Amino acid sequence: MGLNDLPEELLREIAKVGGPKVRNKFRKTTSHRFHAVANGLITSLRGKDIGVLRTIKEGKYPLLKTLDLSDLQSGYIGAQELAAWLRDPNCQLTSLDLSENRLGDAGAQELAAALPDPNCKLTSLDLSGNRLGDAGAQELVAALRDPNCKLTSLDLSENRLGDAGAQKLVAALRDPNCKLTSLGLSGNRLGDAGAQELVAALRDPNCKLTSLDLSGNTLGEEDAGELAAALRDPNCKLTSLDLMGNEIDDAGARALAAALCDPNCQLTSLDLMGNEIGDAGARALAAALRDPNCQLTSLDLGWNEIGDAGARALAAALPDPNYKLTSLDLGWNEIGDAAKAELRALADSSGRAVVVD
Secondary structure, three states: OOHHHOOHHHHHHHHHHOOHHHHHHHHHHOHHHHHHHHHHHOOEEEOOOOOHHHHHHOOOOOOOOEEEOOOOOOHHHHHHHHHHHHOOOOOOOOEEEOOOOOOHHHHHHHHHHHOOOOOOOOOEEEOOOOOOOHHHHHHHHHHHOOOOOOOOEEEOOOOOOHHHHHHHHHHHHOOOOOOOOEEEOOOOOOOHHHHHHHHHHHOOOOOOOOEEEOOOOOOOHHHHHHHHHHHOOOOOOOOEEEOOOOOOOHHHHHHHHHHHOOOOOOOOEEEOOOOOOOHHHHHHHHHHHOOOOOOOOEEEOOOOOOOHHHHHHHHHHOOOOOOOOOEEEOOOOOOOHHHHHHHHHHHHHHOOOEEOO
């Protein structure tokens, strides 16, 4: 009996566990069948164009779980095709990246209509950079509130949601059927109204978010204070908060530092890169890092206005037994060479990871 006569089950085992020599011989002998089996084992794929859907629908990748179609500019037509496929009982996709595809509200509405379908298995959806506005947000919110929707991660960064879109999303976050644990809203022109609504949702017992990205939204001192109050709330489940590229100053940093010392605060990762934090804010954060209640393991303070005094305060926290950071980024601040040297020396002696430019 030749290799071409082997049963399909054995071919699959050869493809999975056979050594290089076995696989090379197998390819030469039964190239067509080998590639058919290999494709059948692929679970992740990066598509070069929307035409890959036709191949997928033909059953070439029956175990495909993750599909990256980012930056294909597929538009509304692509969204229609994808939405139809997501409803197919043979579709096994759990993760879909459609970032930078010019879907617009119409495309978002097509996809949103597929999410509540019992056959749709998506748990992660990236729609960043797709020119979505209020109308698209409204349809997505309706889908998130449906008990059949399985999404736990949704990225809507770099769209046009504004306050109105954010306020619509809040209705979903408060709904007991919504399963979202991760939400990306970077660069969405959120104002005070939208930010305040989102913060209020974090305190709702039905909100399940553990990761929130609000970077690039011009949030300031007042918004930081509202977030700090939410972090103290026992209903808030956030462990990761991204506030990069906002307008948070020393007062905002002090408010966040106080929240980190609260026993209800569960944050382990905080990104404050590219804000307006100086020495006073750095000192407040350094004090928080020494508090036994502080759970932070990652803190990014790069591209702020921290000088020698703030750097030395953070350096002094490094040897503290309550200090839990495994990553501290202080790159591109206003720290002098002497203070940088002190920081590096203390980091080395205490075995801590610190980045300075």
